[in-house]
Amino acid sequence: MIAVTGASGQLGRLxxxxxxxxxxxxNIVAVVRDPNSVPEFVAKGVEIRHADYNDPASLVKALxxxxxxxxxxxxxVGQRTPQHKAVIDAAAETGVHLxxxxxxxxxxxxxxFLAQEHKETEALIKESGLNYTFLRNGWxxxxxxxxxxxxxxxxxVYNCAGQGRLTTAPRAEYAEAAAVVLTDETDQHLNQTYELGGDSSYDLSDFASEIGKSAGTDISYVNLKEDDFKSALIEAGLPEGFAGALADAGTGISNGWLVDESKTLSKLIGRDTTPMKQSVLEAFQAL
Known part of the structure; x- marks a missing residue:
């Protein structure tokens, strides 16, 4: 049996x-806080189990x-490590293989900043003795x-990422990579760490240019200082903590921390990842 936590979220559904x-x-179990949130999976025969990251007993039952x-x-964010630990402990107690x-x-x-709790979680998984696969998703x-x-x-387009390059891919392609790992009948993915990103890199000037091409107008990229970008995000309505995390990530991008050119993602899914310009065109056409 294969279980997915957070199955009602954007990535989980995919x-x-x-x-x-x-x-x-x-063979599939969707683990969710609200069993009524995924009627489409019930209709397809997926087993739905209730669990909450903050309720260890529910996790043991679900797994x-x-x-x-x-x-x-x-x-x-800020509560991830203890929440993840509850899942890890439940997985160890119930004998999860991977x-x-x-x-x-x-x-x-x-x-x-956003990497810290992931680092802590990876360490907890290793310490648990469980077989693992780390799917280190890019943006x-x-x-x-x-x-x-x-x-x-x-x-x-406003950010504080400078000329930093990105190797993004659509969320659905990261989801497919996870499904490939989970359905593999060998143990080739056991105790592996995969750095995952799109096949080609771009910076936000390139992104702005692609929007302009789709719209038939000029769209510029405006690079702000990190504090100014954070302030702009807060003014746009984002909570201060989230705005700070996004601005911090922008600085991280400027320093090359969200680019990976290994093409591991495309190797896992067995095809090229979707280019940014195609995603921009599709998103523009959907407006």
Whole structure:
């Protein structure tokens, strides 16, 4: 049996859909806080189990009989490490054979604020003695394409990433890589760490240019100081902590911490990743 935590989230839903294309629904368990949140999976024959990262007993109950588990990192920044530890402990107690974890590029060495809890979680998994696969996901292309409407309105893309390069891929391709690992019938992925990113790199000037091409207008990239970018995000309505984390990540990008050109992601999914310009065009057409 294969279980996915956080199965009702954006990435989790895509992982379940990818698993359904690779194995029978009878082999899949969606672990969610609200069992009523995924009626589409119920209709497809996926088993739904309730669990909460903050309720260790619920996790032990949900993971009974599970062979492979994908721990999708919590979105509760600042609380992730203890939440993840509860899942790891439950996996160890119930005898999970493989624990796959969605981490962050270069998590063990990255100075990016968001990497710290991933680093701590990876260490806890290793200490547990469980077999693991670390899926160190790079940025999702959607992190940027979701802001295309605002870029068109303001005629600019704002960040503090300088000329730092990115190797993004659509969220669905990271989800497929996880499904590949979880459905593999050999042990080739046991105790492996995969740095995952798109096949080609670009910077945010390139991204702004692609938006302009799709719209038939000029879109510029405006590079701000980290504090100024954080202030702009707060003014746009983001919570201060989240705005700070995004601004910090922008500085991390400027220093090369979110680029990986190993093409490990495309090797796992068996095809080239989707180029940024294609994602921009598709997102523009969907407006």
């Amino acid at each position: 992982v379940i859909e990818s698993l359904l294309s690779k194995t029978s629904s009878e 009974k009989g599970i062979d492979k588990l994908l721990l999708i990192s919590s979105n509760a 624990l796959a974890y969605t981490s962050l590029l270069k998590a063990d060495t990255s100075p990016i 999702y292309t959607e992190n940027y394409t979701m802001g295309i409407a605002q870029a068109l309105e303001g005629k600019a």
